[in-house]
Amino acid sequence: MSAPYGPPLLVSNPSAGNDRGAVLRAASAELHRLGLDHDVAETTGAGDATRIAREAVAAGRRFVVAVGGDGTIHEVVNGLVDPETGQPHAEDTVLGILPGGSGGDLARTFGFDRRPERAVRHLLGDTTNAFDVGRVRLTGRDGQPRTVLFANIAEAGYGGTVTALAARLPRRFGQSRYAVATIAAVARFRLVETTIALDSSERTEAISNVIVANGQFFGGGMNVAPRALPWDGRFNVQAWTGTPMDVIRAGSALRKGTHTSRSDVREWNSATVRVDGPPLIVEADGEVLGTTPAVFDLLPGVLRIKL
The missing domain is CATH 3.40.50.10330 (Probable inorganic polyphosphate/atp-NAD kinase; domain 1)
Known part of the structure; x- marks a missing residue:
């Protein structure tokens, strides 16, 4: 068959x-x-x-x-x-x-x-469904311009720093690598004055993390973007203005998807996102890609996903 x-x-x-x-x-x-x-x-x-x-x-x-x-x-x-x-x-x-x-x-x-x-x-x-794919243009780890696709979620800032630290830990630690890196990254990260430009607006403020979400979950089941739909032609975009410790304290809310009501979380929907300012580490789908400045856009329905 x-x-x-x-x-x-x-x-x-x-x-x-x-x-x-x-x-x-x-x-x-x-x-x-x-x-x-x-x-x-x-x-x-x-x-x-x-x-x-x-x-x-x-x-x-x-x-x-x-x-x-x-x-x-x-x-x-x-x-x-x-x-x-x-x-x-x-x-x-x-x-x-x-x-x-x-x-x-x-x-x-x-x-x-x-x-x-x-x-x-x-x-x-x-049975299939249209599937959007994210794309990011950024500075690669070798310092050269790089263009990469991502299927699920990208981050710039504290989340990228956590992923970079976790990648250096022995793989035998499994998921605990991320728990260790989450704490270790707190001492290595401070709020960074960052410009975030969307389809129809732009703002500059001190942030700890920017999330550009095509899918809804990351980090082994955290419902970070409950309003993201990977077939609607838009990213769910979040900027966190709290400190890394605030992000850690929001862990329970992140798992439930209730964190977007916090006063230190900004949320938008946009098909394009530009993140600029002092270099922030960018990760997507758990892979460290490079650093900002970075421009994200969507390729709507470029693939079909089997359901």
Whole structure:
């Protein structure tokens, strides 16, 4: 049996989270049981998923499934769509997601079951939905201009600093890397006078963090952007004017999605965002990308996501 969009290619990072390929094995076994033709490609290093996805669509594949966390989805999306032109490498490309890894936050926005034996069932049938993809132009870590796509959420400021610190900690620490980095980053970050320009307004004030959200969740289930919809052509944008300690104290509200009523949180919807001022570390989908100044825009409905 073949899927309506052709046999899916499952692109998996066997090092995502702590499952060491368990999600891929369970998903593939269930697909075999269901009789669905599919292929598997495992990554061996950073950037592999991007290359695999790009080569797959160039060879005629139209259904590519990211198996893993948000980092794997991030790489696959950058392989399916050209960051500079904003156009998919092939028309009618369908993105599938099988959650794995330690985060899996974009999957939460779509309500995908995290159990691979059940999650694979959304690969069946022909139901898809338009999927917006975020794009950011910024200064790369090498000091050169860089353009990168992101599927879920980007941050500039304290959140970027936390992600950069966590990336330096041993991966065996798992999700606890972020808990350690969240505290360690407090001593390294101060409020920064920053200009945030949106579609129809601009403001400059001291902030600790800017969030540019396509999806709703980050940080392993925090409902940071409850009003974000990754198919409405707009980002949910937040500026935090409190200190990093205020951000930490808001942890419970962040998990519930009630933090947007706080007096130190500004919130807007906008298709474009420019963040300028002293350099802030930018991360997206859990990957450190570079520093501000940064310009974010949306590529509305550039992909279809399999539901």
